[in-house]
Amino acid sequence: MELTTMFFFFASIFSVLLLHSLLKFFASSRPKLPLPPGSLGWPYVGETFQLYSQNPNVFFASKQKRYGSVFKTHILGCPCVMISSPEAAKFVLVTRAHLFKPTFPASKERMLGKQAIFFHQGDYHTKLRKLVLRAFMPEAIKNIVSNIESIATDTLQSWEGRFINTFQEMKTYTFNVALLSIFGKDEIPHRDDLKRCYYILEKGYNSMPINLPGTLFHKSMKARKELAQILAKILSTRRQMRYNSNDLLGSFMGDKEGLTDEQVADNIIGVIFAARDTTASVLTWIVKYLGENPRVLQAVTEEQEAIMRSKDKCGEEKFLSWADTKKMPITSRVIQETLRVASILSFTFREAVEDVEYEGYLIPKGWKVLPLFRNIHHCPDIFPEPEKFDPSRFEVAPKPNTFMPFGNGTHSCPGNELAKLEMLVLLHHLTTKYRWSMVGTQAGIQYGPFALPQNGLPIRLTLKT
Numbered sequence: 001m002e003l004t005t006m007f008f009f010f011a012s013i014f015s016v017l018l019l020h021s022l023l024k025f026f027a028s029s030r031p032k033l034p035l036p037p038g039s040l041g042w043p044y045v046g047e048t049f050q051l052y053s054q055n056p057n058v059f060f061a062s063k064q065k066r067y068g069s070v071f072k073t074h075i076l077g078c079p080c081v082m083i084s085s086p087e088a089a090k091f092v093l094v095t096r097a098h099l100f101k102p103t104f105p106a107s108k109e110r111m112l113g114k115q116a117i118f119f120h121q122g123d124y125h126t127k128l129r130k131l132v133l134r135a136f137m138p139e140a141i142k143n144i145v146s147n148i149e150s151i152a153t154d155t156l157q158s159w160e161g162r163f164i165n166t167f168q169e170m171k172t173y174t175f176n177v178a179l180l181s182i183f184g185k186d187e188i189p190h191r192d193d194l195k196r197c198y199y200i201l202e203k204g205y206n207s208m209p210i211n212l213p214g215t216l217f218h219k220s221m222k223a224r225k226e227l228a229q230i231l232a233k234i235l236s237t238r239r240q241m242r243y244n245s246n247d248l249l250g251s252f253m254g255d256k257e258g259l260t261d262e263q264v265a266d267n268i269i270g271v272i273f274a275a276r277d278t279t280a281s282v283l284t285w286i287v288k289y290l291g292e293n294p295r296v297l298q299a300v301t302e303e304q305e306a307i308m309r310s311k312d313k314c315g316e317e318k319f320l321s322w323a324d325t326k327k328m329p330i331t332s333r334v335i336q337e338t339l340r341v342a343s344i345l346s347f348t349f350r351e352a353v354e355d356v357e358y359e360g361y362l363i364p365k366g367w368k369v370l371p372l373f374r375n376i377h378h379c380p381d382i383f384p385e386p387e388k389f390d391p392s393r394f395e396v397a398p399k400p401n402t403f404m405p406f407g408n409g410t411h412s413c414p415g416n417e418l419a420k421l422e423m424l425v426l427l428h429h430l431t432t433k434y435r436w437s438m439v440g441t442q443a444g445i446q447y448g449p450f451a452l453p454q455n456g457l458p459i460r461l462t463l464k465t
Helices: 001-028 048-052 056-066 086-094 106-112 123-134 138-159 166-183 191-203 216-241 246-251 261-275 277-292 292-313 329-342 371-375 392-393 415-435
Strands: 070-075 078-083 098-100 163-165 348-354 356-357 361-363 366-370 434-438 445-447 451-453 458-461
Touching: 048 070, 056 070, 056 371, 078 086, 086 366, 086 371, 106 216, 106 261, 123 246, 123 261, 138 166, 138 415, 163 166, 166 191, 166 246, 166 261, 166 277, 166 415, 166 451, 191 216, 191 261, 216 246, 216 261, 246 261, 261 277, 277 292, 277 329, 277 415, 277 434, 277 451, 292 329, 292 415, 329 392, 329 415, 348 366, 392 445, 415 434
Parallel strands: 078 366
Antiparallel strands: 070 078, 098 348, 163 458, 356 361, 434 458, 445 451
């Protein structure tokens, strides 16, 4: 009996070992998925300098032409797979979004803070998105139209009769609107310190994460630490005053939400980052495109003047209302076309949470995946004559997954309604009260990292007579 038992025991072990060996053999004999074609560039720096030192259209288009709609590269210290078709963007951002967590390069992640909404999935992300939307949905922001209008009119008045750098001035405008939406209507005692620290911080967003004295990254991290300290003071003051507000800070501080001070600070810095330079860049391009297209400018001006005449005729206050901003279809199409042509956000970052197969290629776990919005927005099969500025193309809604200026899926920008509102308000007053002329050559484009008109678009602004 013992011999029989031993026989079956060793036979069982042998069978398990044989099965394991056969599985290992067949696994090794199966062809391994290849990485997408492409180049990883130089060690560590990869192709970062190639991307940020030239027209991104040229960089992406040349890669796509050579390798196809899926290719690999290496930027900002990260191996990446870039995808450039609507179907691939939908795969990563919507249908298989659970396989790709939102992420940024290490430099941005450390500067914004690891608790920021950009870097999370699941319950924490859902909770944060709900809090942000509560402060930025139309029901909330329609109550601050007059405050945004006040910022817009003060901004434009400060430009009168001056040569200005459009982008730098738009950054000031969008920063002030961001502070309004975060901290509410009351004047913020720490406004100047917030601005000073944030301006230092932003200079290091696309730097290599080398935290040594003298580097941009090191200076930015010092400013980021001071910024968190200022935000802690604001939080403490508001708690002492037992001040309730419908602004973003009030949403974050709700007793039921239970966010820590660190989480609040990370997400406030993240919102400023998301709200400021992107919107300022779009407004800068709008000023350029309107200046270069007199017929479009005339159509926008007539639309905005009609709103003014309507208010005069009905005896309404001349201040803009939320309802007025819904009577601006031509201006809205100008914003849409600018978002498409300029493609301020050329791509977004995701990270594969496991090995993923796509179109016969391997996307390795841990690699960044970048849906290329710019390539999709400039595809002639989707948008004929893609380099032409033609707002009328948006008289017909674009096909799904072909126009994604604010991203797509559950991680699309929750502040897009606020961004459109502040653009419409500024453009109303700009086109009805002012004229401008562009100074110097306007053919060039600069990159750092957003594509901008050369030298930030210098203009001279004057009141209409």
